[in-house]
Amino acid sequence: MTSHGTIERRPSPREAAAARPAPAPGPSRPPRRNRVSRLLGSGLVQGLLVLVALVWITPLAGLFLSSMRSEEDNASGGWWTALADPAQLSFDNYTALLADSGIATAFGNTVLISVPATALVVGIAALAGYAFAWLEFPGRDGIFLVVVGLLVVPVQVGLLPVAKLMGAVGLFGTVAGVVLFHVAYGLPFAIFLLRNYFAEIPREMLEAARMDGGSEWRIFFRLVLPLGRPALASLAIFQFLWVWNDMLVALLFADSGSQPLTVALQSQIRQFGSNIGVLAPGAFLSLVVPLVVFFAFQRHFVQGVMAGSVK
Structure with missing residues (x-):
């Protein structure tokens, strides 16, 4: 009750909550897609992907180089020797194969x-x-x-x-x-x-x-x-x-x-x-x-x- 004899009205809980200042917005969480993109863009992941790609490509490269070497060259050394001696490579095997x-x-x-x-x-x-x-x-x-x-x-x-x-x-x-x-x-x-x-x-x-x-x-x-x-x-x-x-x-x-x-x-x-x-x-x-x-x-x-x- 106030000094003038009137009864003071207290605000309801809903009105008090509405009058309360809103909390400052916190830092928003980045979308999941952005987090995945940043993870895939990291140097460690990219290095791992390059390593996996090399593991998969190496047998294919070896098959291709072996297919372009003669029987004598393949018997004398591995396919990687053609990298140091490109003169071993030719399309003679493909010509003979397609002629069949x-x-x-x-x-x-x-x-x-x-x-x-x-x-x-x-x-x-x-x-x-x-x-x-x-x-x-x-x-x-x-x-x-x-x-x-x-x-x-x-x-x-x-x-x-x-x-x-x-x-x-x-x-x-x-x-x-x-x-x-x-x-x-x-x-x-x-x-x-x-x-x-x-x-x-x-x-x-x-x-x-x-x-x-x-x-x-x-x-x-x-x-x-x-x-x-x-x-x-x-x-x-x-x-x-x-x-x-x-x-x-x-x-x-x-x-x-x-x-x-x-x-x-x-x-x-x-x-x-x-x-x-x-x-x-x-x-x-x-x-x-x-x-x-x-x-x-x-x-x-x-x-x-x-x-x-x-x-």
Whole structure:
């Protein structure tokens, strides 16, 4: 009570808290992405990355230098001696290898197998992934579970039954038979990957496209495929590398006229033994194409791997 007889009103806790001066803002925490960038930019991490790169590049450089040396030079010393004597290097081994009609045919067969097998898997999986993600049809979830279940089936389990089926329809020992086998066993993983990626597309974006009169085909080609380019590129790289480097399937399903480069090199090993002048250029020739494909799609591959990892 005051001196004038009036009762003094005390402020409520909410009013007192509102009247209290706000605390000075403390130092804000840097975003996680900035912290990761600073960590990767440190000298220790960069030195470690350079060391790892050297460990990975050294065998490739040794294979390349060995492939350009003669059989006598390879027998007399290691590949690193060519660094001090560049006169040892020549393209004679590659000329002799490509002059072999069997190797040239095998290289062409590898391209004829890898490119269609990759294109068919990516195209079919993109259509199926969009259907499983955004289209309503009877049995959708059950069919998708069957597709996911096929991921656990090893390739070796289907070799003999599929070989009998290929022989019954006349595709055994042909390039088309090898392509169909790779497509069949590449689709479960491809559909699973693209379905999960397409499911992350905002529903409002698709609904707006439908309200504007866009058909499902138009939405798929003009909207979904451009947004899914990182995932499609990653899938294409994985599928191409798997098919290009495969020897098990081709060894069983391909004959002498349709065998790829991996089987041809394996037959060269049996024929010439440890002839490094034949094996080294053949191995490097088989390796250089996947390297070119990987570096050509590297930017899209990194985007596909990092998709969804950072908000």
